[in-house]
Amino acid sequence: MASLRDERTQQSRRLLVGAAAELFAAKGFRRTSLVDIAERAGVSRGSIPWHFTNKAGLLEAVLDEQLRTVASGFGEGEDGRSGDPVDRAVAYIRLPATRVFTTLLAEAVEEGSPIRGHYARLHDAVRQGVRARIPSGALPEGVDPEAFAVLLVGLVVGVHVQWRVAPGAVDLDAVREAVRALMPTPLGRS
Incomplete structure (x- = not known):
């Protein structure tokens, strides 16, 4: 059984990760200060180094948490079936957690970025x-499953960026149906 102190420590950590995720998604990593994060979380700024060492450590915790959220989106569907990867891709685009990845994408492609390894994972x-x-x-004969997966991830990233920039101009349901129409057979449907 966890002590009251342990529970408060975990709560503080969750608040910091949640606040940092929101701010990184809205402002980016570089433009978000530790003061911003502490104020949003409602905890002392000194809690950040105690939990995460520094801002980069907090970023790692945020990205790890968001990665778990996104990876769980590729689990079984509500009906217990694996689900169509195209449906999963559109669901991924709609996940609130996905926004932080899109916002930080420009920083991730920079050489030596503290985000780069997380994006690769x-x-x-x-x-x-x-x-x-x-x-x-x-898949059609000659289409490598790995190449298809790369193509679908690229499609998701590109569509997601367009949707975030101009949500009224991008109909995700129409995009899903267009991708499905281009596929010769349904994927993962049972």
Whole structure:
């Protein structure tokens, strides 16, 4: 049984991760200060180094938490079936957690970025989730499942950015149906 102190420590950590995720998504990593995060979380700024060492450590905690959220989006559907990867991709775009990844994308592509490794792991996890849901024979002959997964991840990233920039101009349901129409057989549908 956890002590009251342990519970408060975990609550403080959750508040900091949640506040940082919101602010990183809205302002980016570089433009978010520790003061901003502490104020949003309603905790002392001194709590950040105690929990995470520094701002980069907090960023890692945020990205790890968001990665778990996104990876869980590629689990089984509510009906217990694996689900169509195209449906999963559109669901991923709609996840609030996805916004932080999009906001930080420009920082992630910079050489030496503290975010870069997290993005590599995120993309790998999503590609694995897509590949796992491609039934044998579902892709046209000669289409490599890994290449298809890369293509679908690229499509998701690009569509997500467009949707965040101009949500009224991007109909995600129409995008899903367009992708599905381009596929010769349904993926992961049972």
